[in-house]
Amino acid sequence: MVNWSVILSIAKTHLLSKIKQTSTAAMGVMFGIGAYITLVSFMTGLNTMLDDLIINQTPHIHIYNEIKPSKKQPVDLYKETQNTFNIVHSIKPKLSQKKIHNALPIIQYLKTKKNIRGVIPQVKATIFYIAGSIELGGSLKGIHPLEEAKLFNLEDYVVKGTLQGLQQNNNGIILGKGIAEKMSLKVGNRIQISTINGDVFPLKIVGFYQSGIAEIDNIQSFVNLKTAQRIIGKSEDYITDINIKLHDISEAVSLSKKIENQFRVTAVDIETANAQFETGTSIRNLITYAVSITLLIVAGFGIYNILNMLIYEKMNDIAILKATGFSGIDVQLIFMSQAMIIGIVGGILGLLVGYLLAKFISTIPFETEALPTINTYPVNLDPMFFIIGISFALISTFLAGYLPSRKAKKIDPVKIIRGQ
Numbered sequence: 001m002v003n004w005s006v007i008l009s010i011a012k013t014h015l016l017s018k019i020k021q022t023s024t025a026a027m028g029v030m031f032g033i034g035a036y037i038t039l040v041s042f043m044t045g046l047n048t049m050l051d052d053l054i055i056n057q058t059p060h061i062h063i064y065n066e067i068k069p070s071k072k073q074p075v076d077l078y079k080e081t082q083n084t085f086n087i088v089h090s091i092k093p094k095l096s097q098k099k100i101h102n103a104l105p106i107i108q109y110l111k112t113k114k115n116i117r118g119v120i121p122q123v124k125a126t127i128f129y130i131a132g133s134i135e136l137g138g139s140l141k142g143i144h145p146l147e148e149a150k151l152f153n154l155e156d157y158v159v160k161g162t163l164q165g166l167q168q169n170n171n172g173i174i175l176g177k178g179i180a181e182k183m184s185l186k187v188g189n190r191i192q193i194s195t196i197n198g199d200v201f202p203l204k205i206v207g208f209y210q211s212g213i214a215e216i217d218n219i220q221s222f223v224n225l226k227t228a229q230r231i232i233g234k235s236e237d238y239i240t241d242i243n244i245k246l247h248d249i250s251e252a253v254s255l256s257k258k259i260e261n262q263f264r265v266t267a268v269d270i271e272t273a274n275a276q277f278e279t280g281t282s283i284r285n286l287i288t289y290a291v292s293i294t295l296l297i298v299a300g301f302g303i304y305n306i307l308n309m310l311i312y313e314k315m316n317d318i319a320i321l322k323a324t325g326f327s328g329i330d331v332q333l334i335f336m337s338q339a340m341i342i343g344i345v346g347g348i349l350g351l352l353v354g355y356l357l358a359k360f361i362s363t364i365p366f367e368t369e370a371l372p373t374i375n376t377y378p379v380n381l382d383p384m385f386f387i388i389g390i391s392f393a394l395i396s397t398f399l400a401g402y403l404p405s406r407k408a409k410k411i412d413p414v415k416i417i418r419g420q
Contacts, residue, residue: 007330011337014317021309022342025302029346029397030353032299033389036292037354040385042361043288045378050284053212056153058270059120059243060252063106063259065098066266098124103239106263115247115255118151120144122241123228129175129221130192130200131183138179138219140193142228151245154222161187161207170227172206178218180208193221193231201231300396308404328409339401340394347393351386 015022100106103121110119123142128135145163148154155163158174166172173193175185185191187205194200203223210217223231229238246252252269259267321331362379 007333008337010321011334011341014334015338015341025342026346026349028299028302029343029393030349032295032302033347033350033393034353034357035295036392037351037385037389038357038361039295040288040292041354041358041379041381042377043284043292044382044385045362045380047284047288048380049374049378055270056156057211058273059152060246060249060270061244061256061259062268062273063100063242063244063263063265064240065100098240099234100239100242100265102263103242104237106265107239107242110242110244110259115251117245117247118147119245120147120151120243121225121239122243123225123232123234123238124240125228125232126196127231128194128196129179129183130194131185134183135194136179136182136219138176138193138221140228140231141220141222142225143222144225145222152243157209157211158207159210161205163207165206166222166224169204169206170224171203172223172227173203174207174209174222175205176217176220177208177210178214179221180205182218195232197233199231199233203227296392296396300392300400304400304403332405332409335405336398336401339397339405343393343397343401346397347390350393351389354389355381355386 107119107121110116120143125140125142127138127140129138143154145154145167149163159177161174163174166174173191175191180186183191185205187207189205190202191205192200192202209220209222211220226236229236232238244255246255249270253271256267256269256272259265321334322328326334358379358381361377364377366374366377
């Protein structure tokens with residue numbers, strides 16, 4: 001039967017007698033785990049930030065009427081050419097409305113689905129911004145401000161003013177920051193917008209919008225849904241876009257296809273709309289975890305080398321232990337205990353160092369006009385990273401102690417004592 005009190009006492013004596021080597025081994029574990037926690041928290045934080053920039057502003061499913069050529073041309077309807085191969089050049093898009101047919105009943109139907117978190121209608125229109133002699137082309141989007149804030153975090157990108165101000169003002173407009181800078185406009189100023197038909201409408205600026213994407217900020221503006229419908233001279237059932245948020249984003253692909261078949265509209269899921277971005281995210285995550293695992297493996301080899309040398313230096317002690325009645329298993333457990341003590345102490349210190357470094361990084365100012373919602377470097381302190389870190393510390397020190405301790409178990413004390 002193993003006497004753990006004796007084994008742990010001997011292990012403690014060995015560790016304290018070679019305090020420099022023990023400290024070096026523990027510091028190897030500490031820096032390996034600390035570097036892993038810091039790196040993976042920082043890198044995944046950056047990846048999450050970049051993902052949020054896209055996901056926050058992108059609906060899981062976007063419904064609209066796509067302008068595209070007719071699948072059937074007039075020649076296909078002519079009976080005498082039905083069994084012939086026809087080639088038609090310079091095909092023009094078919095005449096179709098931007099309006100979604102029966103948009104309001106579709107919205108009401110989609111809101112009854114349990115897997116759908118929210119459904120928001122929008123009206124998009126091409127306009128011109130007029131301020132004195134300056135005239136710029138742009139895009140006007142009619143929205144329900146508070147619903148957009150709830151589902152798409154739109155309020156995070158309003159750098160001046162509030163969405164409540166837009167909700168309460170039927171003649172209000174939130175301008176893209178790029179437009180405002182080009183026209184030297186401030187909150188409270190008035191701006192005139194002109195439709196493609198030449199109708200001019202004066203609106204009061206209640207806020208500025210900055211997405212961080214210059215191409216959007218230079219053209220985009222927001223008004224109330226009813227205001228947009230009034231500006232383009234359409235009725236309240238005129239809807240050009242429907243945006244859907246789901247509880248489970250993985251259902252977006254299948255649901256978008258069902259919506260297309262059921263309502264004969266174009267429904268684009270978020271994976272299709274951001275395929276290139278998803279590829280970039282996967283590659284960044286792969287690099288992050290590859291580097292992190294490499295750090296842990298390097299730390300593991302360092303621990304192994306230190307423990308291996310420690311055992312060779314303790315040959316005389318091993319011989320004495322065996323000569324006084326300790327079995328090979330007892331000797332092995334002594335060195336395994338040393339390894340696990342180093343792993344536990346070094347692992348806990350590594351978690352603490354990693355946490356403190358990650359928290360320090362999260363306080364470093366990071367301000368850029370391209371990312372108005374970010375004030376400091378993003379860090380993701382996911383508890384799973386700490387569980388992985390301490391688990392690897394224990395596993396690596398166990399293996400690093402097990403392999404050399406097998407040699408200690410097989411040492412013949414007579415040969416060592418005779419050699420002395």
